Amino acid sequence: MREVDRRSKIDRRKFLTTAAAAPAAVVAVTTGLSVDGAWADNAQALKPETMKTLARVARDVYPHDHLADQYYIAAVIPWDAKAASDPQVKALIEQGVALLNELALARYKSPYAAVAWEEQRVALLREIEQTEFFGKVRGDLLVSLYNNHDVWPKFGYEGSSAEHGGYINRGFNDIDWLS
């Protein structure tokens, strides 16, 4: 069978500019692309800690251990611009993150992003599952995370095929393990 190459073929600078359409100050950061890194320091409307918490929430909601943090970061960065242009969005996100931190401090004596175990963070998310904040963030991730064309190969999905002549000569019937 013809398998899909799942390795990344992109550099991080290009990735952030194209995938996230983020403010220049944010994308200028090319190193340290982990949730805890400096990438959020230049956020314009949302607090850097809020951005980092969102990225942590993103991974906790849709955890894929084969996806690097950069994909989750790219998926949440657009919230900064949305918050900059709409005060209601800004309030929704800041208040949602504040609530999450409040619950985390009460239960684990630590802000959400620093709670050690995924199960513990997920338990907190379950508590706010019915809030508008969670609904909006989760719904947005379905598109902002999974509709990023750069993540498709990581799931073995090949995307657009017409320009390659379809699959008629590229493995539409190449399954070889059925007995």
Place this chain on the structure above:
Amino acid sequence: MAKFDLNDDGFVVIVGSGAGGGTLGNELAQKGIKVVVLEAGARNEIQDFVNDEWNSFTRLAWKDMRTTSGSWQVARDFPNLPAWIVKSVGGSTVHWAGASLRFEEHEFKIKTAYGDIAGANLLDWPITLAEMEPWYAKAEFKMGTTRTNGIPGLPGNNNFKVMEAGARKLGYKQVHTGRMSINSQPRDGRGSCQQIGFCFQGCKSGAKWSTLYTEIPKGEATGNLEVRPNSIAVRIEHDAAGKVNGVVYIDGEGKTQKQKARVVAVAGNSLESPRLLLNSHSSMFPDGLANSSGQVGRNYMRHMTGSVYAVFEKPVHMYRGTTMAGIIMDEARHDPKRGFAGGYEMETLSLGLPFMVAFLNPGAWGRSFTTAIDGYANMAGMWLVGEDLPQETNRVTLDPVVKDTNGMPVASVHYDDHANDAAMRNHAYRQGAAVYEAVGAIRTFPTPPYPSTHNLGTNRMSEKPRDGVVNKYGQTHDIKNLFVSDGSQFTTSAACNPTLTIVTLAIRQADHIAGAMQKGEI
């Protein structure tokens, strides 16, 4: 291409250019009858299609507001998207997968075959399979349906091979790559399927039949057909004698226009057609046009549906190749011993990653969900589609509050699953999972219904005017020059996909309209 005058009252005016409207338009044009087709959507051609699920959806789908209620899960998961249908020239034949099956004989008379079922509003069609057969043959020839007219079946893709192997292990016998209106060899000026795998996003090779590039250009070539894109019909008008005489529509510039008409045929799909009839109420017809029975908008059917996806140890790449060329037909029979009336088909189905995450288990998150998605490349999938029963209370009404940008009340869609639908769905989930488990599935996923792609029954055919809206030719019982030409005519839904029957009825209706016009009856 013809350009017709708004004030000429000699035309047949058709609302909608999809399976029903596009076919009727061409058939009439071929007979020398002048036709204007009003189409709400834009004219997107093959070169405009993109192999990208969300991008394509944004360009082609009907996204205008609709509201929902009822116990069906779609109302919870997709409250403002009850249906997944197209707003573009060609209608939902741009999106459709091509599965083209005839009804079984008993499916035209289920009231007789099943007896009375509590809570259901069963009715026999006023036509039989024997009457439909010659027209089915014409439709299959027109659409180039595989496994008819000597046209070979499509080759099976990986997704089909997995389903087929499991089906054989379970002892299913009627398993093949389907009767598909997709060219398996060049035909009718169109090439053969390139196994592109984006059948739902508009076929870039043109191998799949769609009114967009078959019926409509053929009709236009006669000089008798004009398609007006970006033209939203808002009201059908009538004269003092109660005959319809024109259609008011909003054009692409937002201006209100009126096209005069000798005959009007409504083919806006089963949510919009009753909406238009209801919205055309007048002092003479206070409950809407053709609604003396009170049945306009009622008996809404959307098929018993669901999907089963399964993850295997090794790759499948189900998205490669034709989306729906694979079927198990053994469960389509009527066999009440299974605990429900009617039957269902199992058809291969694949979604790309973007739609898979949206539809596999709407609302789900966390590791149970993401480990399923991690298995995407190793997934196989099938769609379950079966007969649902008409219920009078499942209906399309005008929303009392919400209006569209033209100030017209939006369609409000109410649907409760009948106990029969639920029993059938559970049976289908079990059988679907068993098919995949027979060939080593590691996990299977009973996936809930998507927004409705099959929308039926809201202007149903009936022998007696009190039981339905139209007669056996789709002519409304109340107004003889007003016709319904889409899936809303269906008296009952049958197990199979509806479009072959919609096209068949449109060809037959064209014959009837032409005859009646010639005789001066309309």
